[in-house]
Amino acid sequence: MRHFLLRIEPVIWLLFGQGLLIGTMLLTGWVLVVGIGVPLGLIDPAALSFDRAHALGSNIIGRLVLAALIVLPLWKGAHHLRHLSIDFRGAERDVVVAPILYGIATVASLLGVLAVARL
Amino acid sequence: MSESKKTFVITRFDPDKDEVPKTQEYEIPVHEDWKVLDAINFIKDEVDPTISHRWSCRMAVCGSCGMMVNGEPKLTCKTRLSDYGDRVIVEPLANFPVIRDLVSELDGFMEKFQAVKPWVIRAKEEAGAVSASNPPKSSKGTFVQSAAELAEFKQFSLCINCMLCYAACPVVANEPEFLGPAAIALGHRYNLDSRDQGLDERNEVFRGEGTVFSCSFANECSEVCPKNVDPAAAVNQAKFGAVIDWATSLVLPRPGASKEGGK
Numbered sequence: 001m002r003h004f005l006l007r008i009e010p011v012i013w014l015l016f017g018q019g020l021l022i023g024t025m026l027l028t029g030w031v032l033v034v035g036i037g038v039p040l041g042l043i044d045p046a047a048l049s050f051d052r053a054h055a056l057g058s059n060i061i062g063r064l065v066l067a068a069l070i071v072l073p074l075w076k077g078a079h080h081l082r083h084l085s086i087d088f089r090g091a092e093r094d095v096v097v098a099p100i101l102y103g104i105a106t107v108a109s110l111l112g113v114l115a116v117a118r119l
Numbered sequence: 120m121s122e123s124k125k126t127f128v129i130t131r132f133d134p135d136k137d138e139v140p141k142t143q144e145y146e147i148p149v150h151e152d153w154k155v156l157d158a159i160n161f162i163k164d165e166v167d168p169t170i171s172h173r174w175s176c177r178m179a180v181c182g183s184c185g186m187m188v189n190g191e192p193k194l195t196c197k198t199r200l201s202d203y204g205d206r207v208i209v210e211p212l213a214n215f216p217v218i219r220d221l222v223s224e225l226d227g228f229m230e231k232f233q234a235v236k237p238w239v240i241r242a243k244e245e246a247g248a249v250s251a252s253n254p255p256k257s258s259k260g261t262f263v264q265s266a267a268e269l270a271e272f273k274q275f276s277l278c279i280n281c282m283l284c285y286a287a288c289p290v291v292a293n294e295p296e297f298l299g300p301a302a303i304a305l306g307h308r309y310n311l312d313s314r315d316q317g318l319d320e321r322n323e324v325f326r327g328e329g330t331v332f333s334c335s336f337a338n339e340c341s342e343v344c345p346k347n348v349d350p351a352a353a354v355n356q357a358k359f360g361a362v363i364d365w366a367t368s369l370v371l372p373r374p375g376a377s378k379e380g381g382k
């Protein structure tokens with residue numbers, strides 16, 4: 001397992017790095033618009049009416065953006081939590097913690113991609 | 120010249136007598152233009168000759184005078200005393216075993232340096248076809264390098280091995296085997312060198328446990344570096360190099376053990 005984790009590090013780091021970018025920029029904007037702007041009436045709810053949102057989310061670019069928005073931050077979170085665990089003197093338990101976290105990220109990513117594909 | 124008094128709290132440790140390090144206080148007159156090292160030298164020369172500490176050049180070149188000053192890793196010959204209050208705490212560099220007083224043990228660090236093969240590696244020492252990876256030799260038998268090629272790695276070659284970055288690094292504190300900022304920056308410096316052909320050999324090292332990906336990018340190394348080497352940038356560029364290495368390994372077989380390399 002140690003060896004396997006070591007081998008996939010570059011891939012995970014790549015997902016983590018992109019997730020960091022997406023997580024801090026796109027996702028923040030997303031939450032601002034959908035989570036705060038619309039409920040507070042700062043943004044006209046009609047702008048996000050079902051038909052418009054569906055049209056936006058279900059074309060190919062919309063799907064790609066949604067998939068990235070769901071998948072990449074998951075890996076960023078998993079990788080951050082893993083390093084948090086290591087930083088709290090968890091180098092020993094890492095062989096257990098890392099597969100669990102990356103496992104969750106994998107399953108959730110698949111579910112996310114599936115959901116986006118079925119839009 | 121104006122004079123004032125400051126108290127120095129200095130770590131004392133005699134491996135023959137002490138179980139754990141203790142501290143000793145010295146109150147001395149200081150000049151306002153002194154560096155921290157000047158004060159420690161004054162104490163050793165005039166007050167207590169039993170103090171052990173390392174220093175040599177007094178001009179931030181040799182890298183031997185690194186100590187913790189008020190808890191922060193500093194080159195003491197470059198650190199102005201006037202930046203501190205009346206009490207200055209001086210300890211040996213964190214994250215290293217202590218030999219005596221302010222002197223720390225560097226053997227493990229030297230091994231890490233050697234691990235990244237810090238020399239120009241040539242696949243073969245022949246002057247074959249001239250290409251980007253095999254730059255022309257001049258008539259004097261040296262490798263020609265343009266100013267632009269030098270600029271690629273120059274910053275990473277300015278390290279003076281003072282080890283402040285190891286004392287500052289939270290990953291080193293947690294995981295003493297971690298290859299660490301200066302060693303990775305050194306390996307990266309050779310990877311960026313146009314004369315070098317040892318990328319595969321060093322990527323082999325960087326793929327191992329406790330190397331580039333152990334870094335959690337706390338950036339403390341670059342914060343404390345007295346020479347602005349920016350080791351954190353080197354480590355993260357090396358991570359990206361490892362990603363490229365991984366991606367190419369999917370399409371191209373790795374050169375593997377067949378590479379003996381010119382040592």
Ligand code: FES
Binds near residue numbers: 180194
């Ligand atoms: S004495 Fe040489 S770097 Fe400080």
